Amino acid sequence: MIxxxxxxxxxxxxxxxxxxxxxxxxxxxxxxxxxxxxGKTTFIKTILGMVVSDSGFITFNGKNIKHDWKYREHIGYxxxxxxxxxxxxxxxxxxxxxxxxxxxxxxLDEELxxxxxxxxxxAKRMRTLSGGTRQxxxxxxxxxxxxxxxxxxxxTAGLDxxxxxxxxxxxxxxxxxxxxxxxxxxxxxxxxxxxxQVIYMQExxxxxxxxxxxxxxxTGEEKLSKAxxxxxxx
Amino acid sequence: MKKIIxxxxxxxxxxxxVLGYTAFLLLISISIFNLEDNSAKGLLSxxxxxxxxxxxxxxxxxxxxxxxxxxxxxxxxxxxxKRKTIWLSLFTGLAASMAFAFxxxxxxxxxxxxxxxxxxxxxxxxxxxxxxxxxxxxxxxVIARDKAKGIGVVILLWLYFSIIFDGxxxxxxxxxxxxxxEKIMVGVTxxxxxxxxxxxxxxxxxxxxxxxxxxxxxxxxFGTQLGLIISFLVLVTxxxxxxxxxxxxxxxxxx
Numbered sequence: 001m002i003x004x005x006x007x008x009x010x011x012x013x014x015x016x017x018x019x020x021x022x023x024x025x026x027x028x029x030x031x032x033x034x035x036x037x038x039g040k041t042t043f044i045k046t047i048l049g050m051v052v053s054d055s056g057f058i059t060f061n062g063k064n065i066k067h068d069w070k071y072r073e074h075i076g077y078x079x080x081x082x083x084x085x086x087x088x089x090x091x092x093x094x095x096x097x098x099x100x101x102x103x104x105x106x107x108l109d110e111e112l113x114x115x116x117x118x119x120x121x122x123a124k125r126m127r128t129l130s131g132g133t134r135q136x137x138x139x140x141x142x143x144x145x146x147x148x149x150x151x152x153x154x155x156t157a158g159l160d161x162x163x164x165x166x167x168x169x170x171x172x173x174x175x176x177x178x179x180x181x182x183x184x185x186x187x188x189x190x191x192x193x194x195x196x197q198v199i200y201m202q203e204x205x206x207x208x209x210x211x212x213x214x215x216x217x218x219t220g221e222e223k224l225s226k227a228x229x230x231x232x233x234x
Numbered sequence: 235m236k237k238i239i240x241x242x243x244x245x246x247x248x249x250x251x252v253l254g255y256t257a258f259l260l261l262i263s264i265s266i267f268n269l270e271d272n273s274a275k276g277l278l279s280x281x282x283x284x285x286x287x288x289x290x291x292x293x294x295x296x297x298x299x300x301x302x303x304x305x306x307x308x309x310x311x312x313x314x315x316k317r318k319t320i321w322l323s324l325f326t327g328l329a330a331s332m333a334f335a336f337x338x339x340x341x342x343x344x345x346x347x348x349x350x351x352x353x354x355x356x357x358x359x360x361x362x363x364x365x366x367x368x369x370x371x372x373x374x375x376v377i378a379r380d381k382a383k384g385i386g387v388v389i390l391l392w393l394y395f396s397i398i399f400d401g402x403x404x405x406x407x408x409x410x411x412x413x414x415x416e417k418i419m420v421g422v423t424x425x426x427x428x429x430x431x432x433x434x435x436x437x438x439x440x441x442x443x444x445x446x447x448x449x450x451x452x453x454x455x456f457g458t459q460l461g462l463i464i465s466f467l468v469l470v471t472x473x474x475x476x477x478x479x480x481x482x483x484x485x486x487x488x489x
Contacts, residue, residue, distance in 0.1 A: 011488075045488075045489075048312050049312075050308070050312055050488070050489045051488040052487075052488060069314060069316045069317070070314055071314070072315075073314040075312075077312045079308075079312070083308055083309065084305055084309060085245065085305055085306045086302075087248065096241055097313070099237055100237055100238070100315065
C-alpha cells in the first residue's frame with residue numbers, strides 16, 4: 001500500500017534518512033523502532049508529505065505522492081507533539097477538521113471522542129490543555145475520518161493508563177478491519193499484542209523489516225523488548 | 235480554498251489587532267479631515283501618515299501572524315489539501331483583512347470628505363500597499379525559520395522602503411548632480427512601492443509644482459494614461475512576485 005524506494009533526506013550536513021526502502025502492505029500493524037533521532041519521525045513526515053525527500057520516491061496505492069495530495073484523505077495522522085491553533089476550542093478544532101475533510105459518505109468515527117470524554121470539554125481552549133488531553137485530541141482526529149492508513153507517532157506517550165488502554169483497543173479493532181497501522185513507540189512492552197511487523201532504523205538507515213514471528217525465531221526471545229535489546233547490544 | 239480563507243479571517247478577527255488598526259486609522263483620518271479647513275490639505279497630511287503606517291502594520295502583523303500560525307499550517311499540511319491552496323488561502327485571508335481594514339479606516343473617510351480623483355488615487359494605492367506588504371512579509375517568513383530573525387528582517391524592510399531608500403536616492407542625486415538623472419529617477423521609483431505611491435498621489439495634487447524640474451519630468455511620465463497604467467502594473471508586480479516566490483518556497487518547505 002505504501003512503498004518507499006531509496007528515500008534520502010538531509011538536514012544541513014546531517015543525513016536523517018539514508019536510502020530507506022520499505023513496503024507496507026494492507027492489514028499489517030507495523031512498529032517503527034529505533035533509538036532517539038534515528039529518523040523515525042522524519043520518515044513518517046515524508047510519507048505524509050510534510051517533509052520533502054531529497055531523492056527517492058514514495059508511492060501510495062501505486063501513485064507517486066509527489067504529484068498527488070489527495071492520498072492524504074486515506075491517512076489518519078497522530079503527531080508526536082500535537083500542535084493546534086492555540087486560541088481555538090476543542091470543539092472548533094474538531095468542527096474545522098470535519099469541515100475541511102468532509103467525506104462524501106458522511107461516515108465519521110466518533111468513538112474515541114466519546115470514550116475519551118472530549119464531548120464534555122469541547123469549550124476548552126487548546127492552549128489550556130494538558131499534554132495528555134492534547135494527545136487525546138490528536139488521537140480522536142486521527143481516527144475520526146475512518147482512514148485506511150493510521151500513522152501514529154508515539155501514541156501513548158503522556159496518556160493515562162485508562163486512556164492508553166482505550167487507544168490500544170481501538171488500534172487493534174482498526175487493524176482487524178484490515179487497515180494499515182504504522183506506529184512508533186519506545187514503550188516496547190505495549191507493542192507486543194499490537195504489531196505484526198517490525199521496522200528497525202538506526203542513524204537514518206533501515207536495518208531490517210521483519211515479521212514479529214521471524215524476529216522471535218531469529219533472536220529466540222518471546223518478548224519484543226528483549227528481542228530488540230538483543231539486537232541493539234549485538 | 236474558501237473554507238481555509240474563512241478560518242483565517244475568523245482567526246484574524248478574533249485577535250482584535252486588526253480591529254484596533256481599523257479604529258486607529260479611522261480616528262486619524264477623521265480627525266485630520268476635521269482639523270484642516272481645506273480637505274485637500276487634510277489629504278496631504280493623511281498621505282504622509284498612511285505611507286508610514288500602512289506598510290508597517292501590514293508587514294509586522296502579517297509576519298507575526300504567519301509565525302504564530304505555524305501550528306495551524308502544520309496541521310493543514312498533514313491533511314488532504316494542496317500546499318498551494320493552504321498558502322494562497324493564508325495570503326488571501328491576510329491581504330483581504332488588511333485591505334478591508336484600510337478601506338474602512340481610511341477609505342471611507344476619504345470617500346466622505348474628499349471624493350476627488352486624488353482621493354480615489356490614495357484609496358487605490360493604499361489598498362495595493364496593504365497587499366504588497368502582506369506579500370513581502372509572507373516571503374520573509376517562509377525564508378527565515380526563526381521568528382525573531384524574521385520579524386527583525388521585516389522591520390529592516392520597512393526602514394529600507396520608507397527611509398533608507400530615499401536616503402540612498404538623495405545621496406546618489408547629490409553625488410551625480412552634474413549629470414541628467416531625472417529620467418532615470420522615474421525608473422528608480424519602480425523599485426520602491428511606497429515612493430511610487432507617493433508620487434502617484436502627489437502628482438494628482440497641485441503641490442507637484444513644488445517639486446521643480448524632476449517634478450515636471452515625473453508629471454510628463456506619470457501624468458499620462460500610459461504612465462498611470464505602467465505604475466499600477468508595477469505595483470501589481472510587487473504583489474505577484476513576492477507572493478509567487480514565497481509560494482514556490484513554501485511548496486518545498488519541511489514542516
